Amino acid sequence: MYQTIQILHSYWAYLVLLILVLATFNALFKFFGNKEFHAKDFRISLFALIVTHIQLLLGLILYFVSPFGFKNISANGMGGLDSFSRLLAVEHPFVGILAVVCITIGYSKHKKKLTSKPKFKMLAIFYTIGLLSVLSRIPWSNWLN
Template identity: 50%
Template structure:
């Protein structure tokens, strides 16, 4: 059940994060004023990503990959699929959430709209790239 929630919630996170990054790039390029809508969009991205992290951590500690890693770490690391799901994916997602959190914190310290959009575009954009690179697509789409 938690695995399904984690998988379906990921669609929400991706959709919102993609929209936020595109919105930030458009705001930056077109030199728009940073509005309350932009603020809420960034906050909603932050919240949904953190919820996904919590769901993912709950699933991780119940997953067979964690149990394999815990039982025989050496053998688990030799199997690419187990390594991806037990080490690489969780670590990359923690890095992505950290980037989103840094982007959120940096944007709050900025005064100019351009700087706020730039913080979102850079940090949320990097987080999006990390997430897209480390999604286990074979499990997700299959």
């Protein structure tokens, strides 16, 4: 169970980053370029929302089955974690959840706007914050080894 979820979460992360980067840059370029909002802009922002929600779900399960998540905190206490263990057990999950919340807010706010510029603005702001937050707390050394 642990290994399956760990592998899924690890590989799904490539898709999350790819789509999130595409959706964020799409919104930024089209906001600053004053472009019209088309169906494909809607689709890419929705796709980014869906893949990040799936990652959230995998992450939440992983948090409770991994020895580096909740189990590590219960075994050693917060004070007993070194900085890398804290990244895995606290910072990465917490910031991951905040990033997904941010992306969800951006998506729902953009849907309520009726014209192109404000739609791109909401996506550009919230997806950028989400993307940067995720990037700031990925356990890179674990992942890419």
